[in-house]
Amino acid sequence: MARLKFSLATLFAVVVIFPLSAAHAKDQQMLALANASGCFICHKIAPDAASDELPLAPSYQEIALRYRGDKDAFSRLLDRVLHGTVYQDQVWEGEIGMRFMPPNVNVSREDASSLVHWILKLDIDPQMAKRLMHHDRMLTLSTVSGCTICHRMDPVNVSRVIPLAPSFREVAAHYQDRPGNKDRLLESILQGTQGNQKIWQNVNMLYMPPNVALKREDGVKLIEWILSLDTKGVPRQMEPPAGMGSSRQ
Numbered sequence: 001m002a003r004l005k006f007s008l009a010t011l012f013a014v015v016v017i018f019p020l021s022a023a024h025a026k027d028q029q030m031l032a033l034a035n036a037s038g039c040f041i042c043h044k045i046a047p048d049a050a051s052d053e054l055p056l057a058p059s060y061q062e063i064a065l066r067y068r069g070d071k072d073a074f075s076r077l078l079d080r081v082l083h084g085t086v087y088q089d090q091v092w093e094g095e096i097g098m099r100f101m102p103p104n105v106n107v108s109r110e111d112a113s114s115l116v117h118w119i120l121k122l123d124i125d126p127q128m129a130k131r132l133m134h135h136d137r138m139l140t141l142s143t144v145s146g147c148t149i150c151h152r153m154d155p156v157n158v159s160r161v162i163p164l165a166p167s168f169r170e171v172a173a174h175y176q177d178r179p180g181n182k183d184r185l186l187e188s189i190l191q192g193t194q195g196n197q198k199i200w201q202n203v204n205m206l207y208m209p210p211n212v213a214l215k216r217e218d219g220v221k222l223i224e225w226i227l228s229l230d231t232k233g234v235p236r237q238m239e240p241p242a243g244m245g246s247s248r249q
């Protein structure tokens with residue numbers, strides 16, 4: 001009984017703590033991959049309850065539910081994602097607005113496998129779905145704002161490659177608990193970092209140019225989002241030389 005109580009308490013702690021933290025790193029990675037692979041042109045993470053129009057394609061949550069417990073689903077879906085469903089059965093007929101999924105020719109087999117694995121395991125409550133959708137919106141905002149021309153989500157882990165700019169997760173790890181971080185970063189994004197003391201040593205560009213087309217309120221949203229990213233396992237940037245950080249507070 002004591003044991004049961006203990007595990008219930010642990011379970012409770014896990015259930016309570018997780019919804020408060022940002023979406024898991026794995027979900028964030030997979031969302032970035034799905035986003036970069038163009039899947040979200042047609043798919044959403046969860047059905048949009050507020051809309052009474054037919055969605056273009058089934059949401060990932062509905063796909064996960066439909067194939068739960070189906071052992072053959074993985075290889076079948078992988079095949080459908082890679083080759084499209086043009087000459088195959090139309091399995092979502094009546095529930096969606098498109099007749100078939102075109103072949104995803106720019107997606108490697110490996111990436112498609114990771115995506116299908118992830119989709120099939122999705123088990124998202126409405127809160128989680130909301131967070132994932134927010135994350136997805138922010139990914140899109142960072143793409144249309146041009147940020148992803150230079151920034152990636154995750155640190156590069158191939159030592160030969162020097163990235164153009166720090167990854168957003170590294171930015172989060174460096175600034176998450178620094179006082180004044182939001183103001184500083186907003187200023188960096190809007191005005192660029194030229195003339196600031198150099199913080200990011202291991203990147204290919206000397207400074208970030210001002211993001212002149214970015215609206216201030218979008219900058220605020222992007223910073224909130226970047227600072228909320230999961231930073232587990234992300235190496236912290238080396239502390240810059242003394243005197244750093246004070247010039248822009």
Ligand code: HEC
Nearest residue numbers: 037038039042057077085090091092093098100101104115
């Ligand atoms: C141009 C629109 C479009 C794009 C882009 C797209 N899909 Fe689809 N997808 C669909 C449609 C439509 C269906 C439903 C097909 C049907 O009814 O048989 C579907 C179905 C699926 C299914 C379920 C298949 C089944 O048999 O039930 C999975 C899994 C899937 N898509 C994953 C992906 C992934 C991963 C990507 C990105 C690499 C992607 N889709 C990109 C339109 C799209």
Ligand code: HEC
Nearest residue numbers: 145146147150164165185188193199200205207208211222
């Ligand atoms: C042309 C390339 C480029 C673009 C586009 C770009 N950045 Fe940057 N960004 C950089 C570089 C390079 C750095 C590192 C700057 C340095 O070391 O001074 C940086 C640094 C940052 C930092 C950390 C700033 C600091 O003070 O430490 C944030 C946050 C950031 N970028 C967010 C964004 C966002 C959000 C966008 C899109 C609105 C964006 N960046 C667009 C190249 C870019």
